[in-house]
Amino acid sequence: MNFADVAQAAERIRGHVRRTPMVRADQLFAPLGVEDLWLKLECLQVTGSFKARGATNRLLTLPPEVLTRGIVAASGGNHGVATARAARLAGVPAAIYLPGNAAASKIEKLRGWGAEVHVGGSVWDEAHELARAEAERRGAYYFHPFADRQIVAGQGTVALEIIEDVGPCDVYLVAVGGGGLIAGMATAIREKNPSARIIGIEPTGSPTLHDSLRAGEVVRLPAVTTRVATMACGRTDESIFEIVRDAVERVVLVEDEALEAAARxxxxxxxxxxxxxxxxxxxxxxTGAVAIRPGERVCGLVCGAGTEGMQGR
Known part of the structure; x- marks a missing residue:
């Protein structure tokens, strides 16, 4: 994948997804020690996450005849909802497979979009195997959340909007599940803002890219223990790994409890x-997993909507 793929995706999906806002995180009760922090609110994207970009781009690159038997996907939640929406736009059925740790709110949203929902396997990788078998059985088209050039290109359009709206940032902080988002964004950022620091964030219970980068090759995790289904993946794709290896400064790890505290x-x-x-x-x-230098402009991606921040536990 290259920058032209991302630029073409931006033109293709314009008018089919939202251009989400940037907000500066200031006037804070509990500051984070960052002087210039901007947040990209993809939680306000149609379907509630950036995943709508990739799924819509993939849909718009396909001839209608390949979708006549519907679309199948495996997801921790957000990609599934985006795929269900793409199927609705195409007027075809969607079957979405989720692991057992998927949030109930994601299942409810999937059903709201009219998807046929299946829960199987303990983690995404197991749901993925079930979904691929179902797609083959039906003759349906499979929307892979990250091992798909057009889906990754669609996710990269997030970075183009950030740079167009607030200019280049010094640091980009990006959540990682399978790695499609950070690979797409890094492809765009390196073209437009080559000196930027791009840092991925994974749960300690799913260090997929972290461990692959340390090993110098794609590895399969022996176990995935995070409770965060949208960031759980036992193995990334080789093409994603290559982009991240060449373009991302590093991947850091945070505990599930830190993610909960951050949502609050x-x-x-x-x-x-x-x-x-x-x-x-x-x-x-x-948590201090990422150190910000004085004067650096930082962009954090709020990549998905949820209710965790309102639970106050």
Whole structure:
């Protein structure tokens, strides 16, 4: 994948997804020690996450005849909802497979979009195997959340909007599940803002890219223990790994509890209801997993909507 793919995706999906706002995180009760922090609110995207970009781009690149038997996907939640919406736009059925740790709110949203929902497997990788088998059985088209050039290109359009709206940032903080979002954004950022620091954030219970980068090759995790289904993946794709290896400064790890605390911080400070993946950039700053240098402009991506920030536990 290259920058032209992202630029073409931006033109293709214009008018089919929202251009989400940027907000400066200031006037805070509990500051994070960052002088110039901006948040990209993809939690306000149609379907509630950035995933609508990739799914819509993939839909718009396909001839209608390949979709006549519907669309199948496996997801921790957000990609599934985006795929269900794409199927609705195409007027075809969607079957979405979720692991057992998927949030009930994501299942409810999927059903609201008219998807056929199946829960199977303990983690995304197992749901993925079930979904691929079902797609083959039906003759349906499979929407992979990250091992798909057009879906990754669609996710990269987030970065183009950030740079167009607030100019280049010094640091970009990006949540990682399978890696499609950070790969797409990094492709765009390196073209437009080559000196930027791009940092990925994973849960300690799903260090997929972290461990692959350390090993110098794609590895399969022996176990995925995070409770955050939208950030859980046992193995990334080789093409994603190559982009991240060449373009991302590093990937840091945070505990699930830090993601929960960050979601509460977003709700308290800014009234933003984020899912736990959407709170990852704040968690990295709160825990000190990422050190920000004086004067650096930082962009954090609130990549998904949820109710975790409002629970106050």
């Amino acid at each position: 911080w977003l709700w308290f400070e800014l009234g933003i209801a984020a899912d736990l993946s959407g709170a990852a950039s704040i968690a990295a700053l709160m």
